[in-house]
Amino acid sequence: MLLYSVNPRVKLVIQREFRGDRHYVWCSERFDSATAGPYTLAALVPPTSNPKQIYRGLKEACDRRDRHNDKIISIRAGYLTRAEQWLAAGEITPEARAEIVYLVTLDDFELWRPVLYLIPRAPVALRLQPVAPEQRAGAGPEFIIGDLAATEFETVEF
Amino acid sequence: MSPESFQQVGEIPTAVLAMLANRLLRDPLSPTPGPRLDHLADSEAAALALLQRTLGISDQDLRAKPEAQIRLLGEISRLLSQLAPDKRQEAASRLGYRGLLRPTDYAVEFVPDWQRFEDLFQERRASIEDVVSTTNFYRHLVPDKRGVPDYPAVTLLGKRISSKRTDPFVMLVVAERLASVLRVHSAWRIPIDFVPPTPDPLNLLERFVDQFGAFIRIPNRPSKQFLYYDEVVLDGSVAAETFPLAVEHTDAPTVGTAVFRVSQNGILEVAMAFAINVNPYKKFLRSLK
Numbered sequence: 001m002l003l004y005s006v007n008p009r010v011k012l013v014i015q016r017e018f019r020g021d022r023h024y025v026w027c028s029e030r031f032d033s034a035t036a037g038p039y040t041l042a043a044l045v046p047p048t049s050n051p052k053q054i055y056r057g058l059k060e061a062c063d064r065r066d067r068h069n070d071k072i073i074s075i076r077a078g079y080l081t082r083a084e085q086w087l088a089a090g091e092i093t094p095e096a097r098a099e100i101v102y103l104v105t106l107d108d109f110e111l112w113r114p115v116l117y118l119i120p121r122a123p124v125a126l127r128l129q130p131v132a133p134e135q136r137a138g139a140g141p142e143f144i145i146g147d148l149a150a151t152e153f154e155t156v157e158f
Numbered sequence: 159m160s161p162e163s164f165q166q167v168g169e170i171p172t173a174v175l176a177m178l179a180n181r182l183l184r185d186p187l188s189p190t191p192g193p194r195l196d197h198l199a200d201s202e203a204a205a206l207a208l209l210q211r212t213l214g215i216s217d218q219d220l221r222a223k224p225e226a227q228i229r230l231l232g233e234i235s236r237l238l239s240q241l242a243p244d245k246r247q248e249a250a251s252r253l254g255y256r257g258l259l260r261p262t263d264y265a266v267e268f269v270p271d272w273q274r275f276e277d278l279f280q281e282r283r284a285s286i287e288d289v290v291s292t293t294n295f296y297r298h299l300v301p302d303k304r305g306v307p308d309y310p311a312v313t314l315l316g317k318r319i320s321s322k323r324t325d326p327f328v329m330l331v332v333a334e335r336l337a338s339v340l341r342v343h344s345a346w347r348i349p350i351d352f353v354p355p356t357p358d359p360l361n362l363l364e365r366f367v368d369q370f371g372a373f374i375r376i377p378n379r380p381s382k383q384f385l386y387y388d389e390v391v392l393d394g395s396v397a398a399e400t401f402p403l404a405v406e407h408t409d410a411p412t413v414g415t416a417v418f419r420v421s422q423n424g425i426l427e428v429a430m431a432f433a434i435n436v437n438p439y440k441k442f443l444r445s446l447k
Contacts, residue, residue: 013258026186070228077179077231080238084176095252098241102249105239108260134191135184144186 003027003119003128003143005153006054008072010103010111012155014079018086018096023148025117026131027051033140051116058114065109072112076104119145119153167212170205172238177202178209179234182227193220193227209233247338254338257298261315264340266290266333275344278413278436279443286345289317289329297359298335301387301429310417310429311335314359316348325446326350330362332430334417344415346434347443360386363432370442372433373406374414381406383432390426411436 005027015023032052054071061069083100086092092100103111121128124145131142164170181194181202188194198206210220213233219226241249253259266287276282296315313333320326328348333340352365364384373381376390405412413436417429 017256017258068232070224073228073232073235074183077235077238078183080235081176081179081183084172084238085180088173088176095249098245098249099253101239101241102246102253103258105235106259106263108263110260129187131186132189134189135186142186 001029001121003029003121003124003145004031004051005117005119006051006058006114007117008058008075008112009115011075011079012115013111014100014103016150018092018100021150023117023145023150023153025119025145025148025153027117027119027143027145029141031116055114055116058112062109062113079104113157116156116158117148117153118156119148123152124148164204164208167208167233167237170208170237171201174201174205175234175238178206179231179238182231182234192222195221251337255311255335257300257311257313257335259338261290261293261296261313261340264290264335264338266340266342268342272342275413279440281345285329286331286342289331289345290315290333290340290342293317293331295357295359299360299387299429308419310419310427312417312429313340314363315340316357316359316362318353319347323447327446328353328357328362330359330366332363332415332417334429343417344413346439347446349442367432367434370434370439372410372412372435374431374433375404375406385428385431387430388428390428392420392424392426405433 005025007025012023015021028051030051033050057069057071060066061072066072079100083092083097087094087097127145127147128143129146131144136142177199181198185194195206209230210216213229215226215230220230250259250263254264268283268286272283293315294317296313299312299314301309301311311334313335315331315333316328318326319329327350329345330348331342331345333342346363346366348362348366349369352362352369364386367384371383373383374385375381376385377392379390405414412433414431414433416431418431419427421427
């Protein structure tokens with residue numbers, strides 16, 4: 001069984017280059033919750049958390065070169081914030097912090113193109129953290145993996 | 159500076175901005191829905207108030223409207239992403255060397271003896287610059303020893319060329335990555351029948367060298383057509399300056415491409431090296447007309 005997560009390329013690059021190739025992902029049990037059986041929990045994952053919709057949204061934002069896309073703004077803010085926190089915690093150097101800032105603010109929509117992560121569930125099952133119900137857009141299950149190794153997933157772009 | 163003294167958003171410390179952004183971003187494990195804006199530290203409260211005033215965002219909108227939260231996040235991002243021009247350029251140089259930028263983010267220059275290459279094969283600088291800026295596919299080749307400072311690095315860039323004046327081919331550019339500069343060493347017209355639908359530039363180049371390349375003499379090792387991220391111990395029989403023009407068993411003219419350096423302990427650190435037999439390649443070029 002697979003888990004699915006959609007992230008922009010820049011996230012893949014930053015986690016690989018600056019976080020020891022360990023990846024923080026938010027994932028679901030279905031790529032497209034609309035295809036889940038009507039009486040399953042997976043069918044209750046709404047569009048805003050549905051990997052297929054996230055993929056489509058990022059792809060369309062990149063095709064349109066939409067600088068004001070909410071997802072891109074949030075992820076950019078997230079990395080700018082984490083870069084400060086990592087620097088303050090001594091986990092990265094000031095140079096690495098500058099590189100992260102450069103990457104996430106570069107006028108390069110190729111870096112924001114979506115990448116689908118395919119994560120075999122069994123090896124990570126014990127590390128799955130359920131997303132708090134208050135943070136989910138719907139009732140369907142969503143998970144966090146905070147330290148996914150590069151060998152634990154494959155990436156697909158289409 | 160006391161928190162209440164923030165007069166302009168530019169005065170807000172980055173640590174405070176980061177704490178505020180963190181409260182606005184979704185925390186998947188938090189039981190609190192929406193932004194977590196209760197129990198702010200004095201400095202956070204002062205910064206938030208100033209930011210809200212500047213952007214014209216009310217408390218009610220900030221708590222209830224996602225678009226207001228996104229606007230505030232956008233402004234905090236703008237403030238957190240301020241880099242002095244020299245720091246920005248230094249970051250670009252480091253990222254460029256590591257092959258993390260797209261081709262158009264690099265400046266393009268040519269090796270000092272490029273004119274010789276141009277005279278021999280009639281490849282113009284402007285055409286090569288066009289391949290770099292409008293490449294169809296490229297690959298930044300990353301050395302295994304990525305932690306070693308200044309280890310030579312190569313980028314390959316390809317572009318399909320078709321025009322009424324010539325048969326179609328792929329122009330493949332071999333460039334050395336020097337910080338945020340791509341220094342072009344050579345550019346080759348690859349026969350179109352070598353090119354699969356989704357080409358990998360390294361595979362293309364290897365196939366091209368297999369077809370048109372000469373064998374390079376390597377000290378203490380069998381000769382080879384193609385060296386790629388390799389290290390050669392120099393024993394004096396091959397001078398680093400002539401590498402890779404020391405070609406086996408041929409008096410025919412060749413043109414070499416070599417991206418390398420000699421380390422302090424006398425090791426030839428090679429990013430890429432090959433030599434092309436001029437006559438067969440020129441015969442192929444004539445066949446394209």
